[in-house]
Amino acid sequence: MSDVVRILYFFLPAYLGNMSPALVTPWFKGLAVPMDGGRTLGGRRVLGDHKTWRGLLAGIVVGALVFEAQRLADRAGLGRDLALIDYAAHPVLPGALMGLAAGVGDAVKSFFKRRAGIPPGRPWLFFDQLDFLVASYLFVMVVWTPPLLPTLLCVPVILGGHVVVTTLGYWLGLKEAWI
Ligand code: CTP
Ligand code: MG
Numbered sequence: 001m002s003d004v005v006r007i008l009y010f011f012l013p014a015y016l017g018n019m020s021p022a023l024v025t026p027w028f029k030g031l032a033v034p035m036d037g038g039r040t041l042g043g044r045r046v047l048g049d050h051k052t053w054r055g056l057l058a059g060i061v062v063g064a065l066v067f068e069a070q071r072l073a074d075r076a077g078l079g080r081d082l083a084l085i086d087y088a089a090h091p092v093l094p095g096a097l098m099g100l101a102a103g104v105g106d107a108v109k110s111f112f113k114r115r116a117g118i119p120p121g122r123p124w125l126f127f128d129q130l131d132f133l134v135a136s137y138l139f140v141m142v143v144w145t146p147p148l149l150p151t152l153l154c155v156p157v158i159l160g161g162h163v164v165v166t167t168l169g170y171w172l173g174l175k176e177a178w179i
Contacts, residue, residue: 010084011146018106063095071087101132112127
């Protein structure tokens with residue numbers, strides 16, 4: 001089993017936590033409040049309407065739940081070959097940290113996107129796809145430092161996965177613009 005696959009498995013809570021804000025949009029509408037409170041900086045929104053407290057919370061909850069599922073699997077003897085950390089010794093915190101990091105990294109990215117004059121929802125290639133990985137790497141260092149080289153080797157896998165998913169979405173008519 002390659003360490004790149006193990007690192008991808010380790011960061012699964014961050015990856016799914018990162019996807020979760022878009023998936024919960026039909027629910028919890030009362031929490032769909034912009035994190036920047038509508039404030040502007042230099043005439044542009046600080047973060048924009050697409051960064052809500054609901055999304056940030058969804059990331060934390062989903063990150064924690066996915067990590068707990070990995071812990072349960074590990075306890076049941078499943079996926080032991082994939083485990084890079086001792087799941088029995090680390091309840092919930094790494095998952096919640098990765099989910100929080102996905103949301104914070106995403107918001108920091110949006111801050112710079114707005115400063116660059118890119119409107120909410122418009123693509124910003126590489127930054128949109130990799131913000132969650134950079135942020136969760138830094139946040140999870142509180143608990144454990146993932147090996148750097150296999151983490152860097154995940155970058156082309158994540159970018160390739162994005163091209164595949166977005167192309168499928170475009171062909172299926174779920175996305176208006178390719179990439
Ligand atoms: N979302 C949210 N709260 C967050 C992050 C995301 O509600 N903190 C929801 C929004 O509905 C958003 C969708 O998830 O439209 C997709 O998120 P993302 O691609 O990260 O945001 P963008 O729409 O691309 O906005 P931005 O340009 O600010 O990145
Ligand atoms: Mg986006």
